[in-house]
Amino acid sequence: MSDKTGTLAIARIVGRVRQAGPALVFGFLFLALWESAVRGFDLKPYFLAAPSKIFEQFVKNASRIWEASAVSGGNALIGLLVGTVLGVAMSFVLSRYKFLGELITPLAIALNAIPIFVLVAVLNNMYSITSEIPRRVMVTLVVYFIVLVNVAKGLTQVRSTHVELMKSYAASDFQILRKVRVPNAVPFLFTALKIAAPASVITAFVSEYFGGLQNGLGSRITSNIANAKNAAAWAYVLGACLLGLAFYIVSIILESVTRRGEAK
Amino acid sequence: MSALEVLAASKIFNQGTTKQVDALVDVSLTVQPGEFVSLIGPSGCGKSTLLRLIANLLEPTTGSVSVNKKTAAQARLDRDYGMAFQQAGLFDWRTVSKNIELPLELKGWEKSRRETRAKEMLELVKLPEFADLYPWQLSGGMQQRIAIARALASHPPLLLMDEPFGALDEMTREYMQGELLRICGETSTTVVFVTHSIPEAVYLSNRVVVMSPRPGRITKVIEVGLGATRNEDTRAAEGFFKGITAVREALRGTHAEHAAANAVRGVEDR
Numbered sequence: 227m228s229d230k231t232g233t234l235a236i237a238r239i240v241g242r243v244r245q246a247g248p249a250l251v252f253g254f255l256f257l258a259l260w261e262s263a264v265r266g267f268d269l270k271p272y273f274l275a276a277p278s279k280i281f282e283q284f285v286k287n288a289s290r291i292w293e294a295s296a297v298s299g300g301n302a303l304i305g306l307l308v309g310t311v312l313g314v315a316m317s318f319v320l321s322r323y324k325f326l327g328e329l330i331t332p333l334a335i336a337l338n339a340i341p342i343f344v345l346v347a348v349l350n351n352m353y354s355i356t357s358e359i360p361r362r363v364m365v366t367l368v369v370y371f372i373v374l375v376n377v378a379k380g381l382t383q384v385r386s387t388h389v390e391l392m393k394s395y396a397a398s399d400f401q402i403l404r405k406v407r408v409p410n411a412v413p414f415l416f417t418a419l420k421i422a423a424p425a426s427v428i429t430a431f432v433s434e435y436f437g438g439l440q441n442g443l444g445s446r447i448t449s450n451i452a453n454a455k456n457a458a459a460w461a462y463v464l465g466a467c468l469l470g471l472a473f474y475i476v477s478i479i480l481e482s483v484t485r486r487g488e489a490k
Numbered sequence: 491m492s493a494l495e496v497l498a499a500s501k502i503f504n505q506g507t508t509k510q511v512d513a514l515v516d517v518s519l520t521v522q523p524g525e526f527v528s529l530i531g532p533s534g535c536g537k538s539t540l541l542r543l544i545a546n547l548l549e550p551t552t553g554s555v556s557v558n559k560k561t562a563a564q565a566r567l568d569r570d571y572g573m574a575f576q577q578a579g580l581f582d583w584r585t586v587s588k589n590i591e592l593p594l595e596l597k598g599w600e601k602s603r604r605e606t607r608a609k610e611m612l613e614l615v616k617l618p619e620f621a622d623l624y625p626w627q628l629s630g631g632m633q634q635r636i637a638i639a640r641a642l643a644s645h646p647p648l649l650l651m652d653e654p655f656g657a658l659d660e661m662t663r664e665y666m667q668g669e670l671l672r673i674c675g676e677t678s679t680t681v682v683f684v685t686h687s688i689p690e691a692v693y694l695s696n697r698v699v700v701m702s703p704r705p706g707r708i709t710k711v712i713e714v715g716l717g718a719t720r721n722e723d724t725r726a727a728e729g730f731f732k733g734i735t736a737v738r739e740a741l742r743g744t745h746a747e748h749a750a751a752n753a754v755r756g757v758e759d760r
Contacts, residue, residue, distance in 0.1 A: 387579035394545055394573040394650075395596045396566050405592070409583045 275457035283461035291443070291465040298442035299469050301358055302430040305365020306422060306473075312366065313373025314415065320374070321381040321407070334371060346436045361433040361442075368429045369422045376418035380411025416481040423473040431466055443469065491559065493648060493680040494521040494544060499553030501539050501706075512705035513539040516553070519699065519708065521680060523647070526671075528683045528691035528698045530737065536706020537684045538652055544682060545573055545650050557648060569597060571648040572641030576656045578633035580625035580640075587612070587621040590640045597644060611639040614673055631662040635669065642677060649674065649681045656686065664725075667693055671720055688741070692716075692733035693724060700740040710740040 257277045263269065264276040271279070284291065320327040345367070349360035384406050392402045434444030443466045450459035501514040514536040521527050529537040542548040543555050546562040557565035565571065572593070580589045590608040599607075612618045615635040625633055634654055641649055655663045667690060674681055685691050691698045692714055700710040714733045716724060724730055 385577070385579065387575050387577045388581070390547055390575070391573065391579050392596075393547055394566065394571070395593050396569060397596050401596060405595075406581070409581070412583070 272454055272456050275460050279457040280460040280464060283455075283457045284464055287458060287461055290446075291462060294441065294443045294446045294462065295465050295469050297358075297439075298427070298430045298434065298444060298466075299472075301361045301433075301442065302365055302426040302469075302473065305362045305430065306369050306426040308362070309366040309369025309422070309426070310373050310415075310419070313370045313418070314377055316370075316374050317377035317381055317411075320378050327378070334374070337367070337371070346433045350437050355437070356439055358439065360438060361430055364433045365426045365429045369426050372422040372425065373415070373418045376414045376421075377411050380414030381407045384410045412484065416477070416484070419477045419480065420474070423477040424470045427466070427470040427473050491523070492520045493523040493525065493558065494519075494682070495556045496520075496540070496544065497554045497556075499540075499543055499550040499555060501536070501543060501548060502551045505551065514543070514550075515705040515707050517706075517708055518553075521682060523680055524678050525697065526674065526681045526683065526695050528685055528695040529701060530685055530688065530691045530698055531701030531706075531741070532703055534703040534706070535701040536703070537701050539706065540701075541650055541652055541682060541684050545571065565648075569593065569644055570646055571650050572644070572646045574634070574637045574641045574649070574651045574654045576653040578625070578630070578637040580633055580636060582625055585622050585624055586617070586628070586636055589625065589636060590643050593640060593644050607643055608639075611643050614642070614676070615639045615669070629662075631658055631666060634658065634666060638670065638673065642673070642679065645677065647680060649679045651681065651683045653684055653686065655690065663687075663690070668721070670694065688734055688737050689725075689730075692730060692737060693720060698733070698737050700737060709743065712736050712740060 261277050264274055275283075320330065346360055346364050349363055353359045381403075388406050388410075389402065392406055397405070430442065431444035431447075434440075434442045435448060439445070440449060443462050447459050447462045447466070450456075450462060496517055496519040499514060499517050500512075503509075503511040503513055517536075517540060519527075519540075529540060531537050539548065543550050544557065544562060546555070546566040555562040558568075558570050560568065560570070580586075581592070584592070587605070587608045590611050591604040594604040594607060608621070609618070612621055615638060617632060617635060617639075620628060620632065620636075625636070628636065637654070638649075641651075655666050658666060670681075671694060673679075681694075683691075683694060693716075695714050698712045698714060699708055700712065701707065702709045712733070714729070716727065716729045716733065
């Protein structure tokens, strides 16, 4: 490595730190304020746990939190994958047959307007109490609509110049789909995934509040609160945060890898 | 043999409804091989519609269009023309080279043959070092040159252009006009060129077709006597100004006539 590239690398690292610096300082100050408020006003642990206690519980329960995260995260991941595949498939069908879109859109809106927990309760009733399926179906549904709406937009909202150009080349509908519509829809898919990834984790947690297996992060949070273990509950909340963050980061990395050459 | 023949073509949109628009009425035009013909006129005169009839992107309501002695539809299927629009219309997800290769891909050319041709086309538009960049990394004028390279990639005998330089600044525009004449001269391509600009039409064309709106029709065809070779001196030549005056008067004529017709009907003219 030459001197010049060495200094450049250092400059880049310094730049990164400078970018992240204010956020880190703010986060640290926020935690300090929280800690001192709990100590200073002598807030009871059942009211608000101190960050130090939460962290202590997080370390102590690390393996359990990890297991619970694996369960909730697994449900979210399966729902995310199935929902994405179904959403993409359906968006192709809808963009090809416009009348189907007109038939299905009102139904989609109606389904999407139903609060999640209503459906979870119904789904729980349909399957055995030890089944993960209701939660996975719930995540699938949420992801499916986000992906469907965005990708269908990407497939249909292509520039008129592009379509005229392809027609002037005597391109078939299939060629227009492959060379124009699909590439145009790719950024829309990643936008959808950026919304759907955290949503899938949230849906997986919330679905656990309505009965069924007691093995995920959501049910651990409720059971710890029920047992007045506030700090432990917060430790699981921290686990939930990290899981949601992990999903989001993966979706961003996927996006940046697949569109290296393109404009932002 | 003519490169292109439009015979008594009309195009009526929304026929028989209250929204009926007579976009073109009884238009006839013959273009010889190697000729450069501009279509000029105010908005709504049907110049873009006429271009799209030639391109077979629209079907005439009555009359006929033939390109290379074939029907317009057959000419489109045979890819007998290339087309360029006001927006360069490059694909953001393709490199410059891949953009130029697109029409060749659709013709089923092999990869190596496509790449060789894309290289040649980039040489032609004088941007050989930009092959692997993406369109958004290029200026507007460069993008438009790539669009021309793409339109000419399969060496079509006819080039159809819809205000291709309309979005460029004046300096770039004049440069592009010179480049277009050079490229079309080197490839002996016939051109039909839609524009709003009188100097542009005169500088580029062998003939300027003046059109008028409501209903869209051809009011006058002006021969530009500037000869075959044109360069920057042409813009100061007497023939150039003569041509501009002739086109301007023809356009005014359509405008005055139009205003008079509206005055008779008691309609205010903008």
